[in-house]
Amino acid sequence: MTSIKPTSRLIIVVASLILIAGFFVPLWQILMWAPQYPEGLEMDIWYNNITGDVKIISALNHYIGMKHIEVGMFPEFQYIVYIIWFLIGFGLLAAITGKRFMVWLNAGVLLITGVAALIDFYLWGYEYGHNLDPTAAIIVPGMSYQPPLIGTKVLLNFTAFSGPDLGGWFFVISFCLVILVIILEKFFFNRKKA
């Protein structure tokens, strides 16, 4: 098994530590606009919290029978923080051991986490948008209100946008840095040896 260069180790360390930023900035954002809300409503998803105009969004959504959004409806919040610490730890371990397969594994773990998070978010969105209170004041036949996974979607009088917030972008950067190391190692640093 080949070891990676010190530069690569450094990049991996940065890639890991960058995830700490996610404790201070939100991961994901959902923005909503309506004729009555030209200034927009915002919901920010963190590693373990939801902030923003959550109460207002819930108050509006109760008319169409959507559940009241609260932290308790996301059991994920209980353990996401541990996953993040695991990812940081794994990255650091990869840097310390300096083994190539560890870097590959690191990239794999990050990718799986990211994809899993998106799937989880999609499933929550599906549940939130489809499991409606049958006694709701407004029932539009055939209409469901699943928020967009990524991108923009028009839901009745609201235009909703979903996408990564700063924390999400940090996650993407972290993943890209690991991929960068793989590319560097494969095509540049150890060319002669290979």
Add this chain to the structure above:
Amino acid sequence: MDLTSKHYDMKHKTIYRSLFLFGILASASILFQFCKPKGPAEVATGNAASQAYVAPGKYDEFYNFVSGGFNGQMNVYGLPSGRLFRIIPVFSEDPTSGYGFSEETKPMLNTSHGYVPWDDLHHPALSTTNGEHDGRWVFGNANNTPRVARIDLKTFRTAEIIELPNSGGNHSSPFITENTEYVVAGTRFSVPMGDKTDVPISTYKENFKGTISFISVGKEDGKMKIAFQIKTPGVNFDLARAGKGPSHGWFFFSCYNTEQAYTLLEVNSTQKDKDFIMAVNWKKAEEYLAAGKGEKAKAKYVHNWYDEKTHTATSEMLNEVMQLDPAVLKDMVYFIPCPKSPHGCDTDPTGEYIVGSGKLAALIPVFSFTKIQQAIANKEFEGDFGGIPVIKYEAALHGEVKKPGLGPLHTEFDANGNAYTSFFVSSEIVKWNVKSLEVLDRVPTYYSIGHLCVPGGPTRKPHGKYVIAYNKITKDRYLSTGPELTQSAQLYDISGDKMKLILDFPTTGEPHYAEAIPASLVMPNSVKIFRIEDNNHPYVAKGESKTNVVRKGNQVHISMTAIRSHLTPDNIEGVKLGDEVYFHVTNLEQDWDVPHGFAIKGANNAELLIMPGETQTLKWKPLTTGVFPFYCTDFCSALHQEMQGYIRVSPANSNVPIKFSTGKTEAPAGAAGSK
């Protein structure tokens, strides 16, 4: 034949002559019509429309705080569009918001004469720091039952009202010092005061006194307190302005009726050639006060303030006031002769010039602060009035504006050393240079202008750009509405050499004085909601689970919540005839522009309009048994019409228990009143 033909000719001639005469008469009368002077109905020209146009969704550059006069309120317009945004309830009840009707706001209109539901607001005064607008508060005067109000510009609500003892008609108010150290209140009517108030009216000279109250303003919280009153000889005080810059520390008041007439003032108070501008050295007054030279006088007056955390007003009765007597305490007050019943008394942005506007004078005297100081130093007095020295007119005079117009009333200033004076009788605004006293331009107003306003006009740094005329007569300017017509204002562009009319806009109440301030100094501080966490109202329900109905003797207190789109509780039973029901409604919304209203059938007061996070209380005394509907009056949401409830009132001797709920349906009970 001859005869007949002659006769025929004669007849012809007569017809021709008559026709000729008729023709001359007709043309003469048409010509006469042309010679008739045209009416003054000038129409705005050029790009006026675009200058006053603010496109949909765009903001005005200035807020215009316009006094409501006899509506007792303060009206907020945008400039240059002239659009009305809001009428702020100040001295008059407002059934729309419940101001003066809700239990929380009733104390605001309390006075030493009991609850006074109306007044006459003449002058707004925007707070200043270093003589410039700071956008924190706007003060207003109550002209009838003497009071001064402070409106908080974060909420655009009346935050405080203080009553003025020993005053009759608070007209010379609420003008402010450079750093809002003081708001002044000069009495229009001199009145007998102290222990001797039951006196013959004919003893005016002997028993009637005037007062000028200096109300101190808390630096941070704006809290008002009467710091001292200056007792003056009996005259009428009209208007005032503080000194600024070099004249900071002085205050100038116009006074009329130095004849000391007490009847038919129209004639009896207009006999003297000159009345006075009264100059007060308030720094000197502070020294006297600090030296213990003030006298405590008994006086009953109230002080009311609104607490934004408890959402409740408190009214406190005060019993004494500190007075200073300038006849004894020298070097504090001086009189300066000013022609013919001065009305406006305005200091220019430099603080050097004081413009007196004798409303019956045919000239405008401009006094110099430097010269006043020299005259005092050199004792250039022509005598005294009630023990107060009168400075020689010429010694204080910078110069006179000759033949400016008829009936000068008020003067505002731009940033380029020009003054704009309103003329009631000749119905015009005249622009003149303060230093050279030269008349530069004049424009007609429609009709009979009273006050006028230049944005920042009374400050050290006028913003200029416009002058707004507030007219006393409207007549044919708008669609007619019976004998009672709209009041009106007119906007003139003053950015060029010539003033140019660009807009007429109607106003509510009767506009007297107004001030304008850049929106950028006010709008960013505007409160959007009240935080529910900060709500300390004794009957707040911070959530539907906290709602309650509690009986205390014959009072029933209902802590109710409102949120889109239901009231909690919306089914209430157990109220009995003879009970006083208090609906304490908390708006649980924490979202911008979602007020809820509350109204109940048969209420003898008004509705409530409750802002997000706020609690307000409506007292209701049912006069019959039965079930009464209540509902939300503010169209809050798509299901606003569903936001309603019922309250059941049972006979006094019934034993229907207190019961309340929302969203609970139950099987119909057998008999009414059974559980």
